[in-house]
Amino acid sequence: MNTNLKKGDNVQVITGDDKGKKGKILKLFPLTEKETFKIIIEGVNFVKRHTRPNKQAQQGGIIQREAPLAVSKVMLVCPRCNRPTKIGMKMLKDGKKSRMCKKCSEVF
Ligand SMILES: [Zn+2]
Structure with missing residues (x-):
């Protein structure tokens, strides 16, 4: 497992839909017994979320955000x-x- 990764590291996705994409680690989630170590990578693994109109955002719509990716799916780029x-x-x-x-x- 790549648990030696740090925030700001450049990584490349080695498997899945975003295979081959590179990006910088924006956030790391701590390793717990139950959860897999996950990271958020800049510009990688976007998910679309539908939002409803509310006081903060007058117009509803679709926003895109990076979703956490299992650390086992990436390798550090030297x-x-x-x-x-x-x-x-x-x-x-x-x-x-x-x-x-x-x-x-x-x-x-
Ligand atoms: Zn090297």
């Missing part, structure tokens, strides 16, 4: 080699762990 990649973890000299691209070994 900022250096620009390819979808698995995330590795690398121990730094100061003992901290950092994420690493498994394709080009870039640490980010």
Whole structure:
């Protein structure tokens, strides 16, 4: 599971209707025992919602919003080699762990 993803990461969808689309992570939902880890990606997985006229919006209509996507459907796009990649973890000299691209070994 790509639980090492962070807000602002660029990801590519690897399966489903939006396969091949790239976008930036806008929001991450916390991992719980019952729920799958989900993320909202800018410009990906739009759903149409019908709204009724109300005080806030005088006219009803259809609005489009990004819907949460299971994290298992995306891969991180490496900022250096620009390819979808698995995330590795690398121990730094100061003992901290950092994420690493498994394709080009870039640490980010
Ligand atoms: Zn890379």
